[in-house]
Amino acid sequence: MDNAAEQAQPRIAMSDAGKCYGALQVFRGINLEVGEREVVAIIGPSGCGKTTLLRCIDGLIPLSAGEVLIEGNRVAGPREGVAMVFQHFGLFPWKTMFQNVAYGLRLAGASHAQIAEKVPKFVELVGLSGFEHYYPYQISGGMQQRCGLARALSVEPRVLLMDEPFGAVDAQTREILQFELLRIWEMRPTTMVFVTHSIDEAVLMGDRVVVLKGRPAGVHEIVEVDLPRPRDRATLLQPRFAELREHVWGTLMADARQAEFEVKR
Ligand SMILES: Nc1ncnc2c1ncn2[C@@H]1O[C@H](COP(=O)(O)OP(=O)(O)OP(=O)(O)O)[C@@H](O)[C@H]1O
Ligand SMILES: [Mg+2]
Numbered sequence: 001m002d003n004a005a006e007q008a009q010p011r012i013a014m015s016d017a018g019k020c021y022g023a024l025q026v027f028r029g030i031n032l033e034v035g036e037r038e039v040v041a042i043i044g045p046s047g048c049g050k051t052t053l054l055r056c057i058d059g060l061i062p063l064s065a066g067e068v069l070i071e072g073n074r075v076a077g078p079r080e081g082v083a084m085v086f087q088h089f090g091l092f093p094w095k096t097m098f099q100n101v102a103y104g105l106r107l108a109g110a111s112h113a114q115i116a117e118k119v120p121k122f123v124e125l126v127g128l129s130g131f132e133h134y135y136p137y138q139i140s141g142g143m144q145q146r147c148g149l150a151r152a153l154s155v156e157p158r159v160l161l162m163d164e165p166f167g168a169v170d171a172q173t174r175e176i177l178q179f180e181l182l183r184i185w186e187m188r189p190t191t192m193v194f195v196t197h198s199i200d201e202a203v204l205m206g207d208r209v210v211v212l213k214g215r216p217a218g219v220h221e222i223v224e225v226d227l228p229r230p231r232d233r234a235t236l237l238q239p240r241f242a243e244l245r246e247h248v249w250g251t252l253m254a255d256a257r258q259a260e261f262e263v264k265r
Contacts, residue, residue: 018065041206
């Protein structure tokens with residue numbers, strides 16, 4: 001990782017962050033800093049609190065303990081410059097692709113003229129040109145996810161929060177979208193927190209991979225991903241990629257084996 005280390009102020013700083021839903025403590029004691037042009041991938045078992053963590057960074061829900069700072073300011077609600085791509089598309093079914101992308105810009109205070117200029121640009125960037133006037137039910141899951149991506153990118157966020165953005169699309173579409181996202185990120189690198197279930201995706205995307213584990217969850221390990229950028233399909237063939245993937249796999253599977261052992265007892 002050559003980009004985050006020298007940052008004077010991290011773009012995101014979580015300190016001793018904890019979250020409870022009533023009696024359920026989801027995570028606690030999370031300390032994590034993310035640099036200005038850094039991609040942090042978060043991986044962990046289902047239900048460990050990844051979506052909850054992103055929602056806290058986004059300001060959609062409050063932390064129960066600790067704090068999140070974005071550019072040095074404490075997060076107390078949704079803020080300009082922070083965009084999220086949701087686990088299940090998160091599009092408005094009654095809005096067309098164009099209107100869904102425009103929604104983010106409108107919330108950010110863009111004028112009609114800015115919306116008219118920017119929406120086609122970002123629709124094209126994600127490869128959806130020609131489908132602007134389709135409704136979500138008329139297009140595939142992969143296309144819906146591209147639309148969600150265009151909506152998030154169109155506000156040119158300083159922090160991009162991705163909640164398993166490709167988890168609900170087929171394997172081929174997922175690969176295509178991963179490499180497109182890498183290409184888009186290279187054009188305009190920004191702070192990204194990328195939640196995924198896929199070890200390969202975490203290593204491919206991240207400058208670091210944060211492994212969340214335990215109940216309540218905490219940061220179990222942070223793996224530095226020293227693969228050069230730009231990354232592309234050839235990255236998957238590098239021996240170092242295989243080493244890192246095995247390392248993360250080992251960390252996660254140790255957890256799964258422990259859980260299996262506890263069930264058997
Ligand atoms: N609004 C809510 N109210 C109460 N409990 C919740 C709420 N949202 C999530 N939870 C609980 O918090 C825990 C973490 O949920 P979360 O959705 O953050 O997990 P996750 O790591 O994103 O899981 P997945 O990988 O399946 O998406 C779960 O036990 C879930 O049931
Ligand atoms: Mg989730």
